[in-house]
Amino acid sequence: MSIVLDQLDEKLLEHFRGFVVKKDLVQMLKVGENVPVFVLEYLIANSCSTNDEEAIKKGLDNVKRILSDHYVNPEESALIHSKIKNEGRYKIIDKISVELDTGKDVYWAKLQNSNIKHANISESLVNQHEKMMLGGIWAIIEMRYDPGIMIGSTIYPFVVEEIKPIQLSNFENGHFVRNRSHFTTEEWIDILLRSSGIEPSAEGITRRIKLLLISRLIPLVEANFNFLEIGPRSTGKTYVFKELTPYAVVISGGQGTVAKLFVHGSTGKVGAVGQWDAITFDEATDKLFKERDAIPLMKDYMESGSFSRAGAGGEITGSASIVLNGNINQPIETVLQNSNLLSPLSPEINTDTAFLDRIHYYLPGWEMPKFAPKHFTKNFGFSTDFFSECLKSQRKINHTDVVEEFFALGSHLKQRDTKPVKKTVSGFIKLIHPDGKYTREEVQEYLTIALEMRRRVKEQLKRIGGMEFWDTNFSYIDKNTQEETFVSLPEERSSHLIENSPLQPGVCYTATSDGENLTLVRIETAVVTGSGKLNISGTNSTTPKEDIKNTYQYIKANEKTILNEQHSLKNYDISIQVTSLLGSTIASGIGAAAYVAIISAIYKRNLKPALSILGNISIGGAIERAMNFSDKVSMLSENGAKLVLVPMSNLNELQDLPPSVLGATDVPFYGNNQMLMQKVILGE
Template identity: 75%
Template sequence: MITLDNLDQKLLDYFRGYVVKKDLVRSVKVGANVPVFVLEYLIANSCSTNDEEKIRKGIENVKNVLSQHYVNPEESALIHSKIRENGSYKIIDKITVRLDSKKDIYWAHLLNSNIKDANISDALVNEHDKMMLGGIWAIIDVAYDPTIKMGSNIYPFVVKEINPIQLSSFDNSKVINNRKNFTKEEWTDVLLRSAGYEPNSEGFTDRIKMLLISRLIPLVESNFNFVEIGPRSTGKSFVFKELTPYAVLISGGQGTVAKLFVNGSTGKVGSVGQWDAICFDEATDKIFKDRDAIPLMKDYMESGSFSRAGAGGEITGSASLIYNGNINQPVETVLQTSHLFSPLSDEVNSDTAFLDRIHFYLPGWEMLKFSPHHFTSNFGFSTDFFSENLKSYRKQNYTDAIDQYFSLGAHLKQRDTKPVKKTVSGLIKLMHPDGIFTKEDVREYLELALEMRRRVKEQLKRIGGMEFWDTNFSYIDKENQEEKFVALPEEKGNNLIESTPLAPGVCYTCTVDGDSMALVRIEVVSTMGSGKLNITGTSNMQVKENIKNTYQYIKANEKSILSEQHSLKNFDLSIQITNMLGASISSGIGSAVYLAILSALYKKNLKAGLAVLGNISVGGAIERAINFADKITMLSENGAKTVIVPMDNLQELSNVPPTVLGNTDVPFYANNKMLMQKAILSE
């Protein structure tokens, strides 16, 4: 008998006949270029047991079926011969169909068998129309009839019967009724093992587990727009290629209007109306073959529908869209030099209207590079049963689950709210198919959803500026009105102050209000304009006045501070003040505002981990920082590598703890020119 762990035993107790030992698939798959869901379709019923003898016989049967009927490409000539000699022969292969409009006939293409022009009836094509939209795996009965001719050419191969490799009927009540027998942690592992992963192997943190499960959201949530960009060998397309017959992979540059949306000649709806998920693989290359596919795609990503001249009005679809691409640099490097959509194809990577329709940006750079030990040898749902469950969940809807416990912060617009709610709904479907979940479950999924949508918005802010300024995403607990802000790991690292060079316009400081301090992030965006100033993030009139005074000082002294081309009259400035930590913000932030404005205008990075103390008066005098030692300590503890301080605080340096000075440099400045010299990152 095979040794089982507790989860294996539970799966056999509650789902016998629907689970399979996953290493069996790998043992059969060696040498067979066949998707996992095809193999598990063949082995699930005979191998859903812990009886070694039954498993052995089941595997032998599957191997026999594969050896007799599965076609390896190098065996195509032999299969042609078997079909001819026997008159007909059953094969396991991927079948696609194309319309030959010149001859008004359909031709079937059997991929591995290398049969490119097989006869197929209109009835079979209409019954299995996904053959025209990327193809399906099936058990196919192919006959041989040498009397079929066109001119002098013989077209002897005839597709007589097609049995798609998926369950013929399905009822998800078994999962719904038995979910209560598993803890949340156990169910997480069930999902991962069903997808082929071993959650107990090295590197599978709770974070990684949730990111892997998030890859399944497009399969359970209709019209879900998903991006994952990360290194190679992290399994980005695995889910959509191997785990379900309801998803299709489209290679780079192959997205045409006819294939995706509607065929202008036949009026037939394309992939968006036929599949649950469409994955654009290698989206760092060209995505669409037709340029006019992009506006149609934007319409579809926004509303799940599109209009096309000659198509007979508005057409709807439910397919989710996945864009996968590779990143070749560390994420820190990309963020210093560009934005996180830059690896995508040039046709979309700066199209803010397109990118704003992305619901979920999974940080692929966090994912594991998979090795053999990351794949499970334990039991999980057979892939056909698993994929049918995922498909059945698309009928459920939990987009209102957030409203029971939480409200969303002021920075989330309608286009942000929808992705967040759809993400939470998808995770509830996956983790709680019985609809039983707690407030803390919703909180966990909400924080993940806010992070993934905020990642989209932060990059849009880098590309498009003020239009996408509101990125300080938060949620409010309805029970106690506590507001929590959700940050991005790559923006902050382990500290609130970035350890990488600060983006142009970003600077940190610290303020004191009574006995409490606040860590403050100042972010300035400059766009061509007519000298307008917009301040957001604070309602404190003293703080606003402090900012305006600094702005007026720069304006009044432009000739000595700015070049003509960088004059304030040529730019609109938007200044956002964010309370990163601590009490309410108070004034005394003029020097940091000064630096942020100038670095935004000149597009210059400030030094890594930089913070600034002090204030610049309307007359240009440098005002000392109060609570000097406490402020230096707070900034240092939150990641500041350099804190530039007024010269008037020099005598107080001895009050700063030696451990703080060991981690943080404290240079001094006496005027605005010294401040710039010590803050700007050297080229």
Template identity: 75%
Template sequence: MIVLDDLDNKLLEHFRGFVVKKDLVRSLKVGANVPVFVLEFLIANSCSTDDEEKIKQGMENVKSILSKHYVNPEESNLIQSRIREKGSYKIIDRISVKLDTKKDVYWADLQNSNIRDGVISDAMVSAHDKMLMGGIWAIIDIEYDAYSKEGATLHPFLIKDIKPIQLSSFDNSRLISKRKEFSKSEWLNLLLRSCGYEPESEGMTHRVKMLLLSRLLPMVEANFNFVELGPRSTGKSFVYKELTPYAVLISGGQGTIAKLFVHGSTGKVGAVGQWDAICFDEATDKIFKERDAVPLMKDYMESGSFSRAGAGGEITGVASIILNGNINQPIETVLQTSHLFSALSDEVNNDTAFLDRIHFYLPGWEMIKFSPDNFTDNFGFSTDYFSECLKSFRKSTYTDTLEDYFTLGSHLKQRDTKPVKKTVSGFIKLMHPDGDFTKEDVREYLELAIEMRRRVKEQLKRIGGMEFWDTNFSYIDKETQDEHYIGLPEEKGSHLIENTPLQPGVCYTSTSDGDNLALVRIEVVITSGSGKLNITGVSNNPVKENIKNTFLYIKANEKTILDEQHSLKNFDVSVQVTTLLGSNVSSGIGSAVYIAIISSIYKKNLKPGLAVLGNISVGGAVERAINFTDKITMLSENGAKTVIVPMDNLNEIPNVPATVLGNTDVPFYSNNQMLMQKGILVD
């Protein structure tokens, strides 16, 4: 009994003939070492239906074709015998071709049939030149001629015809016109089901879905440089091995100059000019066979072109580069002892020039380890149709779209801007192929893009030091002029205080009732109004008095603190107090409230990981912080990078542990102007 959900019914209504039930593919896949796109090529037309009887008939037909024509490696002798006995035969196999320069002829190798040095015409090689670049899956007509010789050597197997296993023609207009029939979440689920994933299974949060989707970016964006490092069993290479005939997997150490870039004697362009994506599987092992390949790859990753002596000038390519590999330690350990590229091959893991060319670092440690429940039983696009869709998207671009709504922050240099724009463009192509999207859609993709590029830059800072200091990546909303800083989940670790510039109105402090400490977050929101104060998150009267006194001090002195345009009489001020750690909040938070209110009014970001100790009295005097050493230590241990403290605590600095002072800056202030000067982030 076939049970369909709403998305299945929509798919069959709008894409019948272009979808398959993915569990059918898995049932055939068992015991057959054949890529998914080959199986789906065979079953798409006969099984793109919800009619159980037709599906059963279609599956029987596909099984018959596979049993008669698909070659399992252990059956190679049987197939060779069958070809000999019948004189000619049709098989499904992976065919690759090599050039014999001594004899000036091409020879064909059939992977599963174990046929070596089959005779193939120059014209056929020219028509299907990807056979020279790792091979293609195809339906192959092969003949046996006992008298076919090259000198004294018999070459009885003759390749007569090849039909590559991919659509012979393609038009993506249906996909574009039908996109409007699906909501954004439905479309995301459809794309994931087309990859074989079940988006409604356990562990599939929206973030995990978007990370899975991002594996398709190299297929829709030309010259996209992508890295995924993480645990085993997360399907890192699955997309490039199984889901498209336009990507090639290169095993560790097999990346030669001739295979990748250009053949020295023939001048033929290598894989970068032949494929849409080149995936280096297990890039934690040696990636390239020759050291000379590294500088060529740097050139190519930077500009999509390279020069090679004797190759006749500059050569261009469109292939995206993917590096996949395993990280075997907990990510916290890697970050404490090294950097997130350390798992890569020694050729490149400390080469900042190479690593800086990476556009997108997918955090593989966030991916789920796949179990049977994570693979879908529902309908998705057939892989041959889906792979053609992905390829067709390469012709369009949305790289300038983000500029309609947002400006990138000052820390993003040219080499950071390009990856961010290409990532946003790729997500729009995947999620909105009809070009119909909103500002908030672009914001979501922009924040992901900035995070993935910042991950690269943060590791470069660990490796190369101050050359890569500018990692506070942000974007500015053109409409509101608000600046938003994007952090990294793994950099926060166990820290409660974020290490990116704080949003206007946000500040941290620590309080003590004499025996117990509390880590406190202050958040101030300014809205148009008439000068009212609203306090939430705290019931302690002394703390409320602290906040009121600070507010009244600003109000009484606003001619020296604020300008007319920002007068408190034009605003209502809401102060949210949140205890993040420890006992209930105590008094002594006035200075933190002061800097939060002023930064919120002027929309000024505060320094990364900022905390403030001390109190400002109604008369403006700065009051000393009690339990100074304990407060500084607590703030530092929870991620504070800067703690601004009253000048009256200066004599207590010798009591602060050296390890704390090594991790956290402790500047002093004696009045409200000094507090603002030392707390505001300078552009």
């Protein structure tokens, strides 16, 4: 076995020796042993946390021997009972939990695979390993047989003599936090991925994909986080919650009951929401709940982290995050064309806007790679027991105020939007910056993702519920510069050439025609401090260049009414790029769009979403009629335009537009340059 370590492996071994494991060793042993991953990783981390090839080989042999001698398979429980009796003392690997029997005033240990339910255990051992009282720990346990221990006439011969935990029995996250400083942000991101079993250098794992994969961990570090991922099969949607932590539970489709999830009617015992860090519904595209009345309880819980149930003794709280995972079988473009991105969910919730609006984060699973052998790392990462404790320890910390250090959220975000966005950023900070040290640029990156993931929910709600969810132009404002940035959705951009988000200053769309050929045109304008130069690029055609020059000269001649003294053209150099998005020949008719692009760029004002403008402005300021009016408006509408401003002189041609175009696109008219700007600036 040849051991090849990279620089990151060396750094991990230097700062986290004993807490890291070579992930491909786990896969090698997992094939031959029916043992929980975290048991394997604990043993490997203790035996093979080195870069010495011979030591790793000996370590693996040692792990195999330990498993062969001491790991208990459930079907061997009777044999184990016999071995403990015959030998007097015997070591086993099993999961041990403890309960206090107040009637007899004794602690009883329960050994899961060995099927021992009433083993004697001392109070000092219980105090040493308190997690045995909180669901149990995996451990190497020395058992003793003593037939002389009796309560009444019943013999309780099994005694827990000694415990060596396999899961960490005591955890202090200072080591995790302190040593973060030895790694760059990029290195730490790669460590998180390798700790999750993923190789960050694999083909197709871009920076964006890395962050999206890491975001699957947010429900484990952020309490009451409602997470949705819909995507193709084989993208690892549930792997995190099945294999990376003992603190999450996966519920199969249709198995969610009120008793299991919330509270048991007769015993009053709180269900999964009070016991786990994350509850994952594995097939959220199938039936979720066994009973209808689980849905209103889940809505209450997803909103506030609490619920009330008749007979349960008032309000009950929990901190479990809710994770919905489901498969999608069609191309994303088809789903968007025919319905919405929430339609694949179970019919019991996919039109319930109150339920869906409680989803904080919609991860686009269609962007995730289908996992192949190349995607699984062979390098070192944190061992699962250590990693899961690191994640759990972060749940106690709150970073929801980080966004406000640098940014304000735009006006379209309501309270139900700001909470998910802040919790998402908080989750990224906990995962990538557990030491609390981050930069403005890093927070901006996480905030952009957070806004996108929440906006994806809101956009689909708009399709389902209409005007109630109309405010979807999510943005953030830099507190230093007051510059507002709008966040769009990749799938919306891909389905339309004209984006359905507020246009950046200096960007505008139009359409031209040379008689038969229509062309969709994008105009981009950059304004820098200068001496009054105009530069036009992107086309060799004379007519559109003349349109732009005429518009520029009109602004220059009327600066006192159009601009103020501080924004005189003589103080700027203006570059205008003209791009054909559809069609080949850029013809005349782009003057009005160029006017809006120039003015918005100078004043740094965003333009309305999905905006296009037809018409020319002459050198004297006259608004010229748009030729081929109906064809141009139809073309713009088909490619995503929701608002097409047209010259007043085209008013009598409005009747020529097809009803389908008028139904999808607003077509207001303008008669002069002032009317034009009033109708296009965002917020006007």
